[in-house]
Amino acid sequence: MVSLDRMDRRILEVLQQEGGISNLELAEKVGLSPSPCSRRVKQLEESGIIARQATLLDPVKLGLKLTAMIQISMDRHTPDRFENFEKTLEGYLEVISCCLITGQAADYLLEVLVTDMESYQDFLLGKLTTIQGVTGVHSSFVLRKIIDRTSIPLTHL
Incomplete structure (x- = not known):
């Protein structure tokens, strides 16, 4: 199990609701500058916490x-x-x-x-x-x- 801090959780919450959001928009929503935000997302992907991103369709x-x-x-x-x-x-x-x-x-x-x-x-x-x-x-x-x-x-x- 990977340890998540408050910022990681906030990033994950936003990404789960708005998967297509740009890094710039994500950084603004969570209160980070774009570079550290991008690094955190990359770490979450490499750790396997972010398994994949998908678009939800209405069946x-x-x-x-x-x-x-x-x-x-x-x-x-x-x-x-x-x-x-x-x-x-x-x-x-x-x-x-x-x-x-x-x-x-x-x-x-x-x-x-x-x-x-x-x-x-x-x-x-x-x-x-x-x-x-x-x-x-x-x-x-x-x-x-x-x-x-x-x-x-x-x-x-």
């Missing part, structure tokens, strides 16, 4: 109106079975996230984005259930996202 405006949360059960809990499943999922662009989980009957929890129920059915029957080892699929559909954070709160660090 609904792109026609991706259906979000499914899918619990997957596997027939065997072996490294090769899990590796094959995970490698196969990497090629499925519908999958937004995949987590190996515990505490449930399922082994994986997927978040999948598709245009509609028909495209979900195509994904489910044409891709997901054809992966070797998948024995159980339980789907839930998101009606509305109540909290959808992309930032990590830093105030408690």
